[in-house]
Amino acid sequence: MVTDSAYLIPLFPLLAFVINIFFGKKVGKRSAGISIAASAVSFAISLPLVMKVASTGAVYQNAFDWLALDGYTVRMGYLLDPLSATILFMVTLVGTLIQIYSMGYMHDDPRFSRFFAYVSLFMFAMLTLVISNNYMLFFMSWEIMGLCSYLLIGFWFEKNSAANASKKAFLTTRVGDIGLFLGILTLFVAIGTLNFDGLGDAVKSQAQNALLPWAMVLIFCGAIGKSGQFPLHVWLPDAMEGPTPVSALIHAATMVAAGVYLVARSFPLLEACPQAMTVVATVGTITAFMAAFIALTATDIKKVLAYSTVSQLGYMVTALGLGGLAAGTFHLTTHAFFKALLFMGAGSVIHGTGTQDIRELGGLFGKMKSTAWTFLIASLAIAGVPPLSGFWSKDEILLTAYRSESSLIYWILILTSFMTAFYMFRLVFLTFFGKPRNPKIHAHESPLSMTLPLWVLAVGAIVMGLPGSPFMHHWYQNFIHGFHHQGHHEVNIGVMISSVIVGLGGISLAFILYILKPLLAETLTKVFRPLHTASLNKLWFDEFYVACLIRPFHWLGRIMFGFDQKVVDGAVNGTGRGTMFTSVIHDLFDKYVVDGLVNFTGYFTQFWSAVIRRIQTGFVQNYMLIMFVSVLIFMYLELR
Numbered sequence: 001m002v003t004d005s006a007y008l009i010p011l012f013p014l015l016a017f018v019i020n021i022f023f024g025k026k027v028g029k030r031s032a033g034i035s036i037a038a039s040a041v042s043f044a045i046s047l048p049l050v051m052k053v054a055s056t057g058a059v060y061q062n063a064f065d066w067l068a069l070d071g072y073t074v075r076m077g078y079l080l081d082p083l084s085a086t087i088l089f090m091v092t093l094v095g096t097l098i099q100i101y102s103m104g105y106m107h108d109d110p111r112f113s114r115f116f117a118y119v120s121l122f123m124f125a126m127l128t129l130v131i132s133n134n135y136m137l138f139f140m141s142w143e144i145m146g147l148c149s150y151l152l153i154g155f156w157f158e159k160n161s162a163a164n165a166s167k168k169a170f171l172t173t174r175v176g177d178i179g180l181f182l183g184i185l186t187l188f189v190a191i192g193t194l195n196f197d198g199l200g201d202a203v204k205s206q207a208q209n210a211l212l213p214w215a216m217v218l219i220f221c222g223a224i225g226k227s228g229q230f231p232l233h234v235w236l237p238d239a240m241e242g243p244t245p246v247s248a249l250i251h252a253a254t255m256v257a258a259g260v261y262l263v264a265r266s267f268p269l270l271e272a273c274p275q276a277m278t279v280v281a282t283v284g285t286i287t288a289f290m291a292a293f294i295a296l297t298a299t300d301i302k303k304v305l306a307y308s309t310v311s312q313l314g315y316m317v318t319a320l321g322l323g324g325l326a327a328g329t330f331h332l333t334t335h336a337f338f339k340a341l342l343f344m345g346a347g348s349v350i351h352g353t354g355t356q357d358i359r360e361l362g363g364l365f366g367k368m369k370s371t372a373w374t375f376l377i378a379s380l381a382i383a384g385v386p387p388l389s390g391f392w393s394k395d396e397i398l399l400t401a402y403r404s405e406s407s408l409i410y411w412i413l414i415l416t417s418f419m420t421a422f423y424m425f426r427l428v429f430l431t432f433f434g435k436p437r438n439p440k441i442h443a444h445e446s447p448l449s450m451t452l453p454l455w456v457l458a459v460g461a462i463v464m465g466l467p468g469s470p471f472m473h474h475w476y477q478n479f480i481h482g483f484h485h486q487g488h489h490e491v492n493i494g495v496m497i498s499s500v501i502v503g504l505g506g507i508s509l510a511f512i513l514y515i516l517k518p519l520l521a522e523t524l525t526k527v528f529r530p531l532h533t534a535s536l537n538k539l540w541f542d543e544f545y546v547a548c549l550i551r552p553f554h555w556l557g558r559i560m561f562g563f564d565q566k567v568v569d570g571a572v573n574g575t576g577r578g579t580m581f582t583s584v585i586h587d588l589f590d591k592y593v594v595d596g597l598v599n600f601t602g603y604f605t606q607f608w609s610a611v612i613r614r615i616q617t618g619f620v621q622n623y624m625l626i627m628f629v630s631v632l633i634f635m636y637l638e639l640r
Contacts (some may be wrong), residue, residue, distance in 0.1 A: 006078040009088070010127035012038040013586070016120035022111030031113035032103040035120045039099055040129060043092035046448055053085040057483035061099055061197055072192070078132035079196055082480050086329060087130045087261055090336045093460075095123050097453040101344050102245035104449035106352060108241075115155060119249065122148040126254040130261070135184045135194040138265070142180070142258065146173055149255055153242040165241040172235040172503035176225020178233050180262075183218025187269070200268035207272060216269050216276035219262065220360050227259025228310045229317060230287040234541050235311055236452060240302040244347030247302060249310040252340035260332050261314045267325050281321025285409050288314030290539065292419040296426075297535040301346045301356045303465025304427050308382065310340060311416060315397050318409065326401035326477040330468045331393035337460035338381040338390055345375035348446040349431060358430045358436040367443040371430045374454040379428050382459040384503040389465030391499070396468060396477075399495050410574055429514040431443075555583040 006051040016038035020031040027034065034062070053060065062079025080088075100118060106115055125148060126155045130143035155168025187192055190211035191202040195238055203212065223229065228236035250256060263280065264269065270276055291310035298304040312335050318327035348371040350365065381390035394417065400411040436443075444450065468476035513521040525532050536544070579581055615626070 003052065003078075003080055004062060005045055006049055006060075006062075006080055007132055009042045009049075009092070009131060012041045012045075013120045013123040013127065016118050017124060019153045020113050020117035020120060024117060027113060029107075029112060031116045032099070032106075035116040036096065036099045036103065036614070038120060039092065039096040039123055042098050042123070046088050046092050049080055050085045050089045053082060054479060055076065057082055057481075058330055058478060059197065059482070061133055067465060071256055072132070073196070073601065076134045076137050077132040080131065082482055083261075083264055083329060085129050085477075086333055086480065087128070087257065087397045090333050091123075091126055091130060091257070094336050094340050094457070095126070095254065097172050097456055098245050098248050098252075098340060098344065101248070101347070101450050101453040102243075104447045105245055105347055106243060108209070111155070111163065115152075115243070118148055118155070119245075121251065122254055123500050126258065129258055132598055133196055135187070135196075138183060139181065142262075143177065145226075145255060145258060146170065146177065149173070149239070149250060152246040152250070153239045155246065156244055159241065162241040165235075165238040168238050169235040172232050173225040176223070176232055179218045179221025179225075180223075181505050183215050183221065187215040190215055196265060199266075203215055203269050203272045207385055212269065213273040216273045217264065217279055219266055219269070220276065220280055222316070223259035223262045224283065226255045226262070226534045227258070227313045228287075228413045229314065230284050230290060231595070233287060233291065233540070234545065237303050237306040238536075240300070244302070244343060244350060247306070248340045248343035248463070250348070251306065251343060252336045256309060257332060257336060260320070260328065263317060264319045264325060264329050264332075266631070267320065270320065271323065277321050277323065279321070281318050281404075281406075281409060284314045284319075285315030285319050285412050286314070287311070288318060288416045289412050289419075290314075290626060292416045292423065294535055294538050295423040296419060297532060299357055299359050301349060301358050301361075301431065302343070303340050303421060303428065305339070305346055307412065308342075308420065308424065311420060312339070315394065315413065315416070318413065319397040319400050322400050322404045322406075322409070326468070326480045327396035327398075327400045328395070328397055329480060330476055333463045334381070334389035334393040334461075337380040337457050337464050338388075341374055341378040341454060341457035341461055343370050344450070344457070346463045348450055348454065349375075351446050351447065351450065352395060353441045353443045353535070355571075356436070358427060359438070360441065361431045362434045363432075363436040364443050365432040368432075368445045370445060370451040372460040373431065374451075375426060379424045381465075383424055383507060384417055384499050385421075385507075386500060387462075387469075389461055389463065392465035392469045392505075395496055395499050398499050399492055402492065410596065414498060417499060418502040418506045421503045422510050423506075425507045425510035426514055429510055433515060486631075552640050 013035070019034055020027065024031055041551070052058075053365065060080040061078060063075035065073050066076040067074040076587040099116070102115070102119065106112055109115060122145065125141045125144035131140055131147065132141060150166045150170040153169050154162050156162045157166070175449070183506075190209045191199075191206050193199075193202050206212065222473065225232045236251070239250055242250075270280065288311050291307045291314060292588060295304050295307035295311065298307060312331070314332050316328040316335070319331065346356070352368050352500040353364070355361065365632045377388070384391045384394045386392075398410065398413055398417070401413050403563070466472055467479075468474060513524070534540075
């Protein structure tokens with residue numbers, strides 16, 4: 001079967017990792033070519049498989065027996081269906097482009113080969129996760145990705161900020177991973193299987209099982225951690241301490257996409273649990289609005305994009321929580337292209353200027369034309385301006401919210417869309433337009449290895465929305481359901497117009513405040529000082545966690561250390577000292593009493609033997625004399 005080549009898709013990045021990690025010093029700069037070639041081969045293998053699934057909507061799978069547990073056999077293998085095919089195409093293509101870009105961005109780094117080794121391992125884990133056929137293989141790949149995120153975010157570990165960010169990402173996502181692991185166990189207890197294929201039927205057969213909502217909520221905890229949802233979103237902005245290609249990889253094609261993919265893969269379970277759907281939709285809505293609000297005042301170009309990622313992920317999760325499988329996964333796909341383009345554009349700006357503070361930038365459009373044009377295209381896409389890809393996918397989410405029972409969610413997402421357009425073009429205008437604000441910065445365009453992927457992604461940011469648009473009769477919406485729900489898809493003109501209005505409105509407001517009347521921005525900052533302060537301080541989430549979690553745990557750690565040092569170690573040391581004292585007493589008693597008594601007996605015997613030995617002369621006359629004297633003494637004593 002031609003689809004059996006699916007096993008090879010993650011194999012080549014794994015092989016690239018092995019070569020680069022063990023022979024990195026020998027291959028040197030060629031390590032980039034090895035990783036890029038491996039990723040390109042994975043894309044080449046996956047492309048015909050994706051097209052095969054896309055042409056029929058069929059499901060292809062294969063598996064082998066891996067582990068037998070008390071009558072249940074765990075089968076490991078691949079599953080190719082419309083959902084995995086969609087993400088597979090996105091990950092292999094965007095991941096390859098990011099690695100090509102990395103070749104130019106990281107060319108002077110002393111750990112060049114190690115970087116590409118880690119990226120290849122990351123790609124291997126993500127590709128294995130995408131095609132996995134059950135939760136167990138999914139979770140294994142998921143954990144390898146967690147390790148890779150730690151290694152890549154802290155790649156420049158000599159900086160304390162990078163080292164701390166990697167630890168923060170690792171520990172924060174572990175909280176969600178514990179929930180995911182417990183959710184998988186709960187699901188197995190409830191339905192007796194961990195396979196994705198047939199999950200819907202297994203859930204329906206146990207529809208009344210009270211464990212199912214708990215299983216879904218716990219599984220969703222994994223997505224909260226990996227996809228940076230409220231309240232575990234705090235690691236994602238700090239992940240910007242890693243190299244910019246890592247940011248693009250984590251925020252667009254792999255890490256955060258895995259969390260949304262987990263929810264989409266668990267969609268049959270989610271549909272069967274209305275309580276869990278409410279939780280998912282609520283968390284997603286809060287995340288989307290909160291992150292957009294924080295991004296309004298961010299001044300680091302990568303931090304703006306980081307909070308933008310958190311907000312867009314909130315959009316996707318909300319759509320899934322409202323029952324919009326097609327809407328959520330469609331936006332996940334389009335978002336991968338324009339968000340990777342935005343991060344790589346930001347990296348090009350940093351590479352060409354040496355700074356990432358937008359307050360120091362300005363006037364780059366004439367000096368970095370490729371970067372500026374591609375960044376503008378991506379910004380228009382994320383702002384929801386037609387006919388770019390972000391417009392079609394965001395419109396699907398808004399339409400899903402509009403049709404839901406909660407109008408509040410719809411209006412929150414509309415407001416979030418307005419804020420998205422505003423903060424993105426605040427970033428565009430402050431970075432590429434106006435006059436340079438720091439005369440010491442001498443900007444230059446990035447090399448072709450960096451700008452070429454930008455243009456490829458720009459094309460994707462323009463056209464990737466077409467499969468879900470009316471121009472192609474909403475092909476993607478039909479495809480994701482395996483072409484089982486074909487039919488007329490209503491186009492809500494009101495929702496579409498409102499989406500365009502809020503997008504253009506946000507862009508217009510940013511143009512007024514940062515191009516036409518920049519002093520007005522300062523005035524509004526003073527008028528809305530409390531809101532500005534709250535946004536600038538990221539709603540004090542980090543401070544809250546430090547005060548309520550980190551410091552109490554540090555305090556508890558100090559208490560436990562003191563208890564261990566004073567009580568536990570004190571008892572052990574006291575026992576040791578007591579044993580030593582007892583051994584000294586025992587040694588003295590043994591030396592002076594036991595040995596003394598033995599030695600005294602020996603000395604006494606030796607003394608008397610010496611005395612008696614003097615009597616034993618060997619002369620008979622002496623013995624006769626002793627006998628005579630002895631008889632006289634006895635007679636004297638008797639007569640007395």
